[in-house]
Amino acid sequence: MTLSIWVVVAALACLGQKLIGYFMPSEALENPRVAETAAGVTVGLLAALVMTQTFASGSSLTLDARVASLVVAVVALWLRAPFIVVVLLGAVTAALLRLAGLAA
Numbered sequence: 001m002t003l004s005i006w007v008v009v010a011a012l013a014c015l016g017q018k019l020i021g022y023f024m025p026s027e028a029l030e031n032p033r034v035a036e037t038a039a040g041v042t043v044g045l046l047a048a049l050v051m052t053q054t055f056a057s058g059s060s061l062t063l064d065a066r067v068a069s070l071v072v073a074v075v076a077l078w079l080r081a082p083f084i085v086v087v088l089l090g091a092v093t094a095a096l097l098r099l100a101g102l103a104a
Helices: 003-023 032-055 065-078 083-100
Strands: none
Touching (some): 032 065, 065 083
16 A cells, blocks of 8 residues: 555544544543543653653664753752743753763
8 A cells, every 4th residue: 555545544543533532422531530541541652752752762772862851851840840941951951961972
């Protein structure tokens, strides 16, 4: 199959999944287990994305400025810094390390 067919199939699958959500009865969505599961899936996917983007480079494990940036961001979150400060501290950490040549 060509790439354009796969794109159309994926788009239709996404549309179908979204439509299923609209047709779900409200009683099912108000169930506390559904809300708890949805929240858990969201957190799990976000954590997986952060770990993949931090430690992976292609198909190999990489330890570079991104790791130090993540550590600084975690410490800033632990100290309850505002989110924009967390993002800026992480970005500045990575930029300074790369500028200094300590981490690629």
